[in-house]
Amino acid sequence: MTVVETVTTVESVRARLQEAGVKYAMASFVDMHGSIKTKFVPLSHLERMAGGSELFTGAALDGLPQAISDEELSARPDLDSAVQLPWRKDVAFFASDLYTKGEPFEAASRNILKRQLDAAAEMGFTFNLGIETEFFVLKDTPEGVTEVSDRDDLAKPCYTATAALDNLDWLTELVEAMTEMGWGVYSFDHEDAPGQFEIDFNYSDALTMADRAVFFRLMANEIVRKHGYFATFMPKPFADRSGSGAHFNMSLADIETGENLFETDDDPRGCGISELGYKFIAGVLKHAPALSAVIAPTVNSYKRLVRQGSMSGSTWAPVFVSYGNNNRTNMLRVPLQGGRVECRAADISCNPYLGAALILAAGLEGIREDLDPGTPHTENMYDYTEAQVAQLGIGLLPRSLGEAVDEFATDSLSRSVFGDAMYDAFIDYKRQEWNEYQAHVSEWETARYLKFF
Numbered sequence: 111m112t113v114v115e116t117v118t119t120v121e122s123v124r125a126r127l128q129e130a131g132v133k134y135a136m137a138s139f140v141d142m143h144g145s146i147k148t149k150f151v152p153l154s155h156l157e158r159m160a161g162g163s164e165l166f167t168g169a170a171l172d173g174l175p176q177a178i179s180d181e182e183l184s185a186r187p188d189l190d191s192a193v194q195l196p197w198r199k200d201v202a203f204f205a206s207d208l209y210t211k212g213e214p215f216e217a218a219s220r221n222i223l224k225r226q227l228d229a230a231a232e233m234g235f236t237f238n239l240g241i242e243t244e245f246f247v248l249k250d251t252p253e254g255v256t257e258v259s260d261r262d263d264l265a266k267p268c269y270t271a272t273a274a275l276d277n278l279d280w281l282t283e284l285v286e287a288m289t290e291m292g293w294g295v296y297s298f299d300h301e302d303a304p305g306q307f308e309i310d311f312n313y314s315d316a317l318t319m320a321d322r323a324v325f326f327r328l329m330a331n332e333i334v335r336k337h338g339y340f341a342t343f344m345p346k347p348f349a350d351r352s353g354s355g356a357h358f359n360m361s362l363a364d365i366e367t368g369e370n371l372f373e374t375d376d377d378p379r380g381c382g383i384s385e386l387g388y389k390f391i392a393g394v395l396k397h398a399p400a401l402s403a404v405i406a407p408t409v410n411s412y413k414r415l416v417r418q419g420s421m422s423g424s425t426w427a428p429v430f431v432s433y434g435n436n437n438r439t440n441m442l443r444v445p446l447q448g449g450r451v452e453c454r455a456a457d458i459s460c461n462p463y464l465g466a467a468l469i470l471a472a473g474l475e476g477i478r479e480d481l482d483p484g485t486p487h488t489e490n491m492y493d494y495t496e497a498q499v500a501q502l503g504i505g506l507l508p509r510s511l512g513e514a515v516d517e518f519a520t521d522s523l524s525r526s527v528f529g530d531a532m533y534d535a536f537i538d539y540k541r542q543e544w545n546e547y548q549a550h551v552s553e554w555e556t557a558r559y560l561k562f563f
Contacts, residue, residue, distance in 0.1 A: 124154075135152075151164065165182035184208065203325060249338060285309065433487065
């Protein structure tokens with residue numbers, strides 16, 4: 111459950127946690143991949159932890175660019191983020207900001223997002239974000255990995271009741287944990303592939319949502335593991351099944367009143383979004399190829415961003431740099447209710463701090479430069495041939511991690527958002543990842559070519 115709602119002093123936080131049965135506190139942050147790293151302290155040492163007592167060597171981690179001779183990184187907890195681990199009640203988690211030499215560490219993911227939130231605030235905006243969590247829950251058997259339920263074998267398993275009921279024990283524990291923490295779960299279901307699920311919960315400010323998204327992956331894995339299974343956040347674990355997205359649902363609100371500035375009753379283009387929202391969309395589309403490297407950050411991500419169908423006949427993932435109304439074949443979709451923009455290219459493996467930072471920066475640029483995204487696409491984009499797409503002037507999202515990283519590297523927005531050190535570290539890591547993949551000889555190649563000639 112959420113232990114701390116209104117924070118005044120470190121002592122008040124410590125007292126509330128102690129009353130809830132907490133013995134240890136986690137000073138936690140994420141690496142480049144959005145994976146949580148931490149140190150534990152006894153709760154009696156919370157004041158020291160809050161002052162930055164817990165030190166980390168960035169050189170030991172991916173995407174925290176430091177030399178081994180540099181001053182360590184100090185994790186300073188955000189006291190408002192304190193949550194008691196639902197599966198381990200004697201431990202409290204704190205999302206933390208990294209510092210070095212007394213200053214915020216430029217390359218820390220949370221700090222990168224906070225800089226863009228400050229830029230939005232200077233323009234009078236709050237950035238609200240919802241992230242849809244799609245993932246697979248599977249089990250290891252002597253015959254290999256399989257679904258939890260032996261009834262989860264339909265060709266079109268989306269929304270199937272029987273397989274969902276067979277998974278309800280771990281689903282109940284996970285959903286109840288999220289509800290107790292105040293996340294506002296409003297829907298969960300069996301998704302489009304065997305073994306795949308989605309849990310949807312209320313949007314929040316973008317920093318809180320990014321904190322929750324990385325914590326969700328940790329929590330889901332720990333709770334599912336208790337039941338003898340494992341959760342995977344690999345974007346496309348099976349070639350013949352749909353992949354796992356992390357659709358970003360975005361809006362800007364007035365920083366003073368909280369009014370949703372994307373909402374309107376007067377939209378001549380018919381999508382149900384304000385002119386401010388259209389400018390935001392235009393900025394995101396302008397930088398979509400570079401964004402792809404961050405919101406679809408793995409080699410495997412681009413097995414999801416394809417046109418051909420899965421078992422159910424559709425990938426449910428975009429390949430076009432386009433937007434439209436309630437139309438799931440565009441990269442950016444304005445859902446039926448209007449008032450927000452959904453980015454469908456993001457997948458569940460992304461670092462939500464970095465993804466939110468870059469997509470917000472792109473949207474703010476669209477507003478500053480008064481950009482126009484053109485006419486919305488209401489048609490099924492998958493029906494177009496490649497020649498028709500080219501004739502219409504519609505761009506395509508990158509088709510591989512290598513192509514996406516090249517786009518990221520040549521887009522000036524990337525460096526301005528990430529800062530020099532993280533920009534270089536991200537490119538270096540992702541190019542090495544791509545090169546290793548290209549050099550790998552797969553089972554498909556061996557089966558096809560070993561005795562082919």
